[in-house]
Amino acid sequence: MQRNIRKKISTYKENLNYREAKYDEIDKINHIIKYGYHIKWDKDFFYKMIDNGAYILNIIKLEDEIIGFIAIQKIKDECDIIMLIIDQKHRGKGYSKFLLGETLNYLKSYGIKKIFLDVAATNHSAINLYEKFGFKKFSERLAYYKYDNLEIDAISYRLVNS
Numbered sequence: 001m002q003r004n005i006r007k008k009i010s011t012y013k014e015n016l017n018y019r020e021a022k023y024d025e026i027d028k029i030n031h032i033i034k035y036g037y038h039i040k041w042d043k044d045f046f047y048k049m050i051d052n053g054a055y056i057l058n059i060i061k062l063e064d065e066i067i068g069f070i071a072i073q074k075i076k077d078e079c080d081i082i083m084l085i086i087d088q089k090h091r092g093k094g095y096s097k098f099l100l101g102e103t104l105n106y107l108k109s110y111g112i113k114k115i116f117l118d119v120a121a122t123n124h125s126a127i128n129l130y131e132k133f134g135f136k137k138f139s140e141r142l143a144y145y146k147y148d149n150l151e152i153d154a155i156s157y158r159l160v161n162s
């Protein structure tokens, strides 16, 4: 995949936009995860994702505002979704469906057919989203997540994006 080509990928309902992230957008992307998820990421990891061809970091914009992103690790024609998040104040409006739907088209256009992910068994919103898109559960990983002195199982999902 040519990571240096930063193009507008699609427009939806005249004000939603999906495309690859740029360096000067990392602060906002970091802000979304910092205030919208219980696990914090090192900001340098986002720079690495833009620089390193083994990763994909794509955003969704509502007019001029970045309202979510998806982070993916590629392994040949397979990939792992490592994060998909919508800014807290924009949740419940269908934006993750747009983000995931555009991502599946994006991955398909680069020949990436098998998509894997792990999700906390307690994360019902995300589970509903992934199942809605046809992801199938294939395994469980006991006590995979550990935070706030809690151990939470992960459910592993996969999708063959044909």
Ligand SMILES: CC(C)(COP(=O)(O)OP(=O)(O)OC[C@H]1O[C@@H](n2cnc3c(N)ncnc32)[C@H](O)[C@@H]1OP(=O)(O)O)[C@@H](O)C(=O)NCCC(=O)NCCS
Binding pocket: 036, 037, 082, 083, 084, 085, 086, 087, 090, 091, 092, 093, 094, 095, 096, 097, 098, 119, 123, 124, 125, 126, 128, 129, 132
């Ligand atoms: C999971 C998340 C991405 C959903 O984003 P969203 O934009 O609010 O979701 P949408 O409005 O697009 O809804 C998409 C589907 O998700 C499910 N969903 C969303 N919110 C839900 C909720 N509160 N309860 C149950 N299901 C929910 C539904 O199936 C919904 O489809 P429907 O409206 O047709 O029924 C968002 O809650 C989020 O960013 N969570 C924190 C990060 C995270 O947990 N990411 C996943 C782990 S990698």
